[in-house]
Amino acid sequence: MKVIGVDIGGTKIRMGVLDSDMTIYKDYKVPTSFPLYDLLEKEILSIIEEFPDVEAIGIGTHGFVDSNKGRIVFASDLLPGWTGTEVKAQLEKATNRRVEIDNDANVAALAEAKIGAAKKYNRTVCLTLGTGLGGGVIIDDFVLSGGPNGGAAELGHMTLFPGGAPCPCGRKGCFEQYVSGTALRRRIEEAGLPYKPEELFTAEDPKAKQVIKEFTYDLAVVISSLQAAFDMEVVVIGGGVSEAADYWFDDLQEQLKPMLLNPIDVKVAELKNEAGMYGAAQLVL
Structure with missing residues (x-):
């Protein structure tokens, strides 16, 4: 199973196509620009065109995230215009893939728990x-x-x-x-x-x-x-x-x-x- 992992930062977005063994098929870095959702959708659609067998998209981002609804509750001025974005609903509609999103500290902790120090x-x-x-x-x-x-x-x-x-x-x-x-x-x-x-x-x-x-x-x-x-x-x-x-x-x-x-x-x-x-x-x- 191939998936896209997305790490959204204030200056750059890191994206990779990975499988369940954490093999990285391709690694992408793009400067963060705004409107952020528009950039995100464009880049992910481009990756899916290159890797049509991608089945799902996971996203880690700065800010307070309602992970059940996939919505950005609050983001600071580091990511202007990001607050209130319905990332999961919009991106699932655009890509026809499952999307999950959570706070960046939570996803970093998940990585350490699954394949890192813990x-x-x-x-x-x-x-x-x-x-x-x-x-x-x-x-x-x-x-x-x-x-x-x-x-x-x-x-x-x-x-x-x-x-x-x-x-x-x-x-x-x-x-x-x-x-x-x-x-x-x-x-x-x-x-x-x-x-x-x-x-x-x-x-x-x-x-x-x-x-x-x-x-x-x-x-x-x-x-x-x-x-x-x-x-x-x-x-x-x-x-x-x-x-x-x-x-x-x-x-x-x-x-x-x-x-x-x-x-x-x-x-x-x-x-x-x-x-x-x-x-x-x-x-x-």
């Missing part, structure tokens, strides 16, 4: 530490997603410090304001340090080490809180911050031990930039 587990929480904090929850091969507002498993917007740092969602003290790349930059500035986030982890400065300790402590609190909700077997950590995990992973493990209800495994994501396309394909496989 493939030997049944209950997985994936945390993507990038500009914000993306999250995905996979339980027995099912993605926890959707909801009437497309907000299920928006883990980055759970509250860590009530009344804390303002978040773009309009609330204060959200997880992502303390455990993300953006959070690291703010912590560095508040500590008066001259480092970029990627330089912080190798600095021998005692203040830098303190920032790392506070960061890993908060990440440990996040993980232990999620364990109480989901009782996962494994946490997979991805995103740009995970690329420096060699420097902070042991510290996280030490901070985490006394907080856990039961031992869990913590792993670094394996699929990197491939996760979105693979996970989108998994939505329809």
Whole structure:
């Protein structure tokens, strides 16, 4: 069975024709342009013309997604005009193929759960530490997603410090304001340090080490809180911050031990930039 996996980003769209063994028959990259739906339909119809045996289309996208209806509930200015788009209904009509769509963090988590770092587990929480904090929850091969507002498993917007740092969602003290790349930059500035986030982890400065300790402590609190909700077997950590995990992973493990209800495994994501396309394909496989 061949399917199309689509990973929609703010600057480019990655599309691949894949089968159930995750063999990639062809890989496409196009710059993101608007209206986004028009671009998406045009490119997918072109791929189907080249691969008429494609049976389904899976899509991962930024934003809040009602995955049952296949509708974009909300997308930021990163994807103007995308909010409200009935992607599933429109694209199924245009292509005569089954279409499934979900949030990009959810599909990345699905990829890690099916073929990546968590493939030997049944209950997985994936945390993507990038500009914000993306999250995905996979339980027995099912993605926890959707909801009437497309907000299920928006883990980055759970509250860590009530009344804390303002978040773009309009609330204060959200997880992502303390455990993300953006959070690291703010912590560095508040500590008066001259480092970029990627330089912080190798600095021998005692203040830098303190920032790392506070960061890993908060990440440990996040993980232990999620364990109480989901009782996962494994946490997979991805995103740009995970690329420096060699420097902070042991510290996280030490901070985490006394907080856990039961031992869990913590792993670094394996699929990197491939996760979105693979996970989108998994939505329809």
